[in-house]
Amino acid sequence: MNILLRLQELFSPLGHLVSYILAYIFESLFLVIFVTISLIVMIYVFRKYMARVQQRIGPNRVGKFGLLQLIADALKLVGKENILPRNRDDLPYKLAPAMVFVSLVLAFTILPYGDFFYLGSFTVTHSEVTIILLFGIIAIMPIGEVLAGISSANKYALLGALRAVAKDVSFEIPMMLSVLAIVMMASARTPSSLSLESILSSEFLPYGILEPIGLFVFFISMVARASYTPFDLGESDSELVSGHSTEYSGMRFGMFYMGMFGSIFLGSLIVSILYLGGPSGPLESSLGFIWLIIKAAILVLISFTVWLSMPRIRIDKFINFGWKYLIPIAMINLILAGIITLGWGL
Amino acid sequence: MSSSEWVELNFGPQHPSMHGVLRLKAKLDGEIVKEIEPVIGYLHRNAEKICEMTYFNDNLIYFDRMDYVGAMNMEVGYLEAAEKLLDISISERVKWIRVIMAELSRIAAHLVWAGAYGLDLGMLTPFFHCFIEREKLLTIFTEVSGSRQEVNYMCVGGVYQDITEKAISEIEDFVREFPKRLKDIFNMFMKNDIFLSRTKGIGILDKETAISYGVTGPMLRASGVEYDVRKAEPYLVYNQVNFDIPVSYKGDNLARVLVRFEEMRQSLKIVEQAVKKIPEGPYFNPKAKKSLMIRMRGEGDVYARTESSKGEFGVYIVGDGGVKPYRVRVRSPTLKNLSVLPELAKDVMIADMIAISGTLDLVFGEIDR
Numbered sequence: 001m002n003i004l005l006r007l008q009e010l011f012s013p014l015g016h017l018v019s020y021i022l023a024y025i026f027e028s029l030f031l032v033i034f035v036t037i038s039l040i041v042m043i044y045v046f047r048k049y050m051a052r053v054q055q056r057i058g059p060n061r062v063g064k065f066g067l068l069q070l071i072a073d074a075l076k077l078v079g080k081e082n083i084l085p086r087n088r089d090d091l092p093y094k095l096a097p098a099m100v101f102v103s104l105v106l107a108f109t110i111l112p113y114g115d116f117f118y119l120g121s122f123t124v125t126h127s128e129v130t131i132i133l134l135f136g137i138i139a140i141m142p143i144g145e146v147l148a149g150i151s152s153a154n155k156y157a158l159l160g161a162l163r164a165v166a167k168d169v170s171f172e173i174p175m176m177l178s179v180l181a182i183v184m185m186a187s188a189r190t191p192s193s194l195s196l197e198s199i200l201s202s203e204f205l206p207y208g209i210l211e212p213i214g215l216f217v218f219f220i221s222m223v224a225r226a227s228y229t230p231f232d233l234g235e236s237d238s239e240l241v242s243g244h245s246t247e248y249s250g251m252r253f254g255m256f257y258m259g260m261f262g263s264i265f266l267g268s269l270i271v272s273i274l275y276l277g278g279p280s281g282p283l284e285s286s287l288g289f290i291w292l293i294i295k296a297a298i299l300v301l302i303s304f305t306v307w308l309s310m311p312r313i314r315i316d317k318f319i320n321f322g323w324k325y326l327i328p329i330a331m332i333n334l335i336l337a338g339i340i341t342l343g344w345g346l
Numbered sequence: 347m348s349s350s351e352w353v354e355l356n357f358g359p360q361h362p363s364m365h366g367v368l369r370l371k372a373k374l375d376g377e378i379v380k381e382i383e384p385v386i387g388y389l390h391r392n393a394e395k396i397c398e399m400t401y402f403n404d405n406l407i408y409f410d411r412m413d414y415v416g417a418m419n420m421e422v423g424y425l426e427a428a429e430k431l432l433d434i435s436i437s438e439r440v441k442w443i444r445v446i447m448a449e450l451s452r453i454a455a456h457l458v459w460a461g462a463y464g465l466d467l468g469m470l471t472p473f474f475h476c477f478i479e480r481e482k483l484l485t486i487f488t489e490v491s492g493s494r495q496e497v498n499y500m501c502v503g504g505v506y507q508d509i510t511e512k513a514i515s516e517i518e519d520f521v522r523e524f525p526k527r528l529k530d531i532f533n534m535f536m537k538n539d540i541f542l543s544r545t546k547g548i549g550i551l552d553k554e555t556a557i558s559y560g561v562t563g564p565m566l567r568a569s570g571v572e573y574d575v576r577k578a579e580p581y582l583v584y585n586q587v588n589f590d591i592p593v594s595y596k597g598d599n600l601a602r603v604l605v606r607f608e609e610m611r612q613s614l615k616i617v618e619q620a621v622k623k624i625p626e627g628p629y630f631n632p633k634a635k636k637s638l639m640i641r642m643r644g645e646g647d648v649y650a651r652t653e654s655s656k657g658e659f660g661v662y663i664v665g666d667g668g669v670k671p672y673r674v675r676v677r678s679p680t681l682k683n684l685s686v687l688p689e690l691a692k693d694v695m696i697a698d699m700i701a702i703s704g705t706l707d708l709v710f711g712e713i714d715r
Contacts, residue, residue: 054474155355159377159696229468230540238363238466239700309534311541312468314697315377 002121003027027124028109034122035108039258040070042265046304053308080250087153088247096151097248097255099144104262107137111269112197114279114288122289123197130196131179134270138225141263142168145234148256149244160243163315164234167224170322175221177330178214181337182207182274188344200278208275210340213333215275217326222267223303224322226260230310231318238312268299349373352380359388363466363700366710368684372699379699382691384684389714397674401639402428403502405674410496412676412712416455418447418487419654420712421500426581426650427661428502431671432642434634439627440504441582446517446620447490447499448582448652449613453524454483455655456610459707460531463603466704467544472534479527482520489513502642503634514621521618525611532607545599549690549702552597559689560682563657564609565706568594568601575653587619602705640669656680656707680706681713 004027011019044059044067051058059066084093109124110133116122127133142164149161187193190202208215224231235243245256272278272295279288313321352373358364367388373381393408405428409420422444429436461476484494490513491499491506499506535541551561556569566573574591576584592608594601634642644665651660657679666672683706691699 050470054471055478056474155353162376229470232468236468236697238468239696241362308471309538310469311464311538311544312697313540314544314695316695317543 002123003030004124024124027122031109031122031124032105035105035262038265039261040074042261042300044070045300046261049301049304050308053305074254077251077254082250082252083247085153085247089151089153092147092151093247094252096144096148097252097259099147100141100259101255101262103137103140103144104259104266107134107266108269110134110137110196111273112200112278114292116287116289126197127195128192129194131183131194131199134196135176135179138266139172141259142225144259145244145256148248149234152244152247154247156240156242156246157244160234160236160240160246163236163240164227164244166315166319167227167231167233170319171221171224171326174217174322174326174330175225177327177334178218178221179274181211181214181330181334184334184337185210185341185344188341196273200273200280203277206275206277208277211333211337213329213336215271217330217333218275219267219271219299220326222271223306224318226263226267226303228260228264228303228307230306230313232312233315233318236312264300264303265296268296268303271299272296349380351375363704365462365703365708367714368703368708368710370687370699370703372696374696377695379691379694379696382688382699384687386681386684386710386713389710391715393715394674394676398671401669402432402642402644402671403634403636403639405671406501407496407498410498412678412715413455413654413656413659413680413709414495414711415458415709416451416655417496418444418451418499419455419652419659421498422448422582423650423652423654423659423661425500425502426652427648427663428644428671430650431644431646431648431663431665432502432634433644434503434631434642436504436631437627437629438583438625439629440631442620442624443505443509443629444500445582445584445587446509446617446624447487449616449620450483450486450517450520452613452655453610454480455707455709456606456613457483459606459655460535463704464535466700467541469534469538469541472531475527475531475534479524479531482524486513486516486520489516501630501634503632504628504630508629509624514624517617517621521614521621524614528607528610528614535603542600544697544701545603545705548599548698549694549705550596550598551686551690555686555689556597559686561657561686562679562682563653563655563707564605565602565657565683565686567591568605569597570595575651575658579651581650581652583620584616586623587616589613589616599701599705606707643667643669644671651677654679656709656712657683676712676715678712678715680708684708684713 004023007023007026008019011022048058059069062068062072110130111123113122145164146161149157149164182199183193185207186199186202190198192198227234235245245253248256272292276295279292281287281291352375355372355374356369357372358369359367369385371383371385372379393412397405397408406421406424409424410417412420457476457480461473464472487497488494490509491497551569553570556566556571570593572591572593577591589612592605592612594605645667647664649660649662651658659679660677662675663671664673687703687706690702
C-alpha cells in the first residue's frame, strides 16, 4: 500500500480517472513539500554544524535557535531584484536554474522510501526500470550548469561550465560502473534487476557489505557530482568567483544553492538505498522511511565533514583521479561482483 | 594556441581571493595562465606625502595603516628612523616593550595570512581557528593601548602608556597556550594530502631570482637565503634574545608556508624571553613630550630598516631642520615580493596562480600606501 492508492481511495467518489489524476497531483505536491522541507532542515543543520566545527555559534537570531533563519533567507532571495546581464542568451539563462531544480525534484519521485506508518510509501513513479530513469534524470542537472555557464556571457562562468563538463564526464562512468555491479548481483536473485525496489527486496545482506569497493567508488562519484569542497571546481569561489552561477542573483541563485544541497541529500539517499539496505532496519514493520532518513542523515554529516576539512583539488589532478584510479577500481569491482553473482547462481 | 587567441581575464580588484584590491590581468590559454600583470594603486592614500605635512610624532598613525594586520611592526620601523633623525634616546624598558609588541604583531599578521591562505585553497575551517587566536592578541593590544588593530601605541621617545601587570600576565597566558593551538592549526594544513599536493613543488622561486627581484622576508628565507634584519643588523634588543631564523631551500609554496609557521614559533620564543627580561625604568623620554613637539627638529637624512612580518621594511626620512619631515619614503617589502609574481605564475594553472599569490602574503595598505 502506498500513499498514491490511499489518496485515490479518498477521491474515489469522483470517478476512476479524476481520482487518479488528483491523487498524482497531491502526491507530487506532497513530495515537493517534503523535498523543500528536508533541504531547509539540511541547510540549517549544515550551518549549525559548520559553526560548531569552526568554533562559532551559527544562526541564532531569527526564531528560536535560529530555526527560521533559512525561511528568512529564502524570503530575502525571493524579494531580491533579478539582475540580468546585458549580453545574456535569454532563454537558456532563465531555463538553467529551473532545469537544475526541477530535475532534482524529479529524481526524488523515483526513490523507494519504504513505509511510513499508515501513509505507506511516498514513491510517485513505479516502474520496472527505475535505475535507468533515475540516472537519466540525474544527468540533466549538469546540463543546467553548463547552460548557465555558457549563456551568462561571463568568462568566469564559461570557465566554470568547462570545468563542470570535465568533472561530469570523468565521474559519471565510475558511478555507472559501480551501479552496474549491483544490477549484476541483483540479477542472480530477481527477474527485474533494473528496478530499485526489487534490488532492495533481493538482498540478504546490504550491498555495501558485499562490495565495499563499489560503495567507496559510488560515494566518491556522488561527492564529485554534488560538487562541494574537495571537488567544487565548477564554482570554486577563490578562483572563479562563483563559477557558473556568478551572474545569477535572487531566487535563481537560490535554485543553484538548493540544487547543490539537494544533490548532497539525493546522493546520500541513493547510496543508502543501493548500498546500505535502504528502508530495512532492525525494527521492520512500518518504520522503513525513518531508517532510510537516518542512514541518509549520517551520510550527509560525513559529507559535511569532508566539505569543511578539505581544500579544493586542482582540476587536472581531479580528472586524473577519475580516469586513472576510480575507473580501474570500478572495473575490478565489476569483476568481483561477477564472481559473487556466479557463486549465487550455483 | 597562438598568443592572439589567449583570453584576457581580470582577477580583481573585487575578487574573493585577491587580498584587498590587487588586480591581476591574466592571459589564459584554457586553464593555463600564460601571462600575468599585477595592477596596483587602488588603495593609494598618499601616506608618504601626508607625512610631510604633519609633525614627527603624528606621522605614526599613517604607518599604522600601512601593514594594518601587524600594525606595530610598522610603528617600530618608523620610530627607528625618526628617533635617529631627532636624536631622541629611549630607555631599555621601552626597547623590550617594543620587541614584545612587534613580535606579537608578527604572530597576528602571520595568523591572518594562514587563515586567508586556507581560504585561497578552499579550506574554510582554519580561517576561524586562526582568527580566534588573533582575537586573543587583539585583546592584549587593547589592554596595552586601548585599541585593537591600528593601535598607535608607540610614540617618539617611548610608548604611549606603560605596560601593565595585567597585560604581562595576559601575554604569559598567551605564550603558554598558543603553541598547542598553533600545532592544531598547523596540522589542519599539513596532515591534508590535498593541501600538500596543492603546495609541494608549486611556484618554485630560486635563490638568484629572489635576490634579483629584491624579495625579502619569509619568501626570501624560503628560497634558501639566510637573511633577517633582526640578525643581520640587530635593532632594539634583538641581539640580546635567543632565536633562530627558519630557512628552507625548496623555494616552493610549501616552503613558504612552513617558514611562516616556524616564524610564529620563533616569535613566541622571543616574547617568552622578553617578558622575563623586561627591566624597570621610564616608559617615555620627557624630551619628546607632546607640548615640546615644535622643539623636535631634525636635520639630515636617515634610513632605518627593520624586519616586518612581510620582509625588510625600510623608512627613509629627510629633515631640513623643521618640525616636519622634508621627505618620507617607505621601502615596502610586499611591493617587491609582488613584483616576482609574473615570474612565478607563468604557465601554471589558474588554481596554482591563486595558490602562489596567496603565499606572497599581500597586504595592500602597504603596497599602495
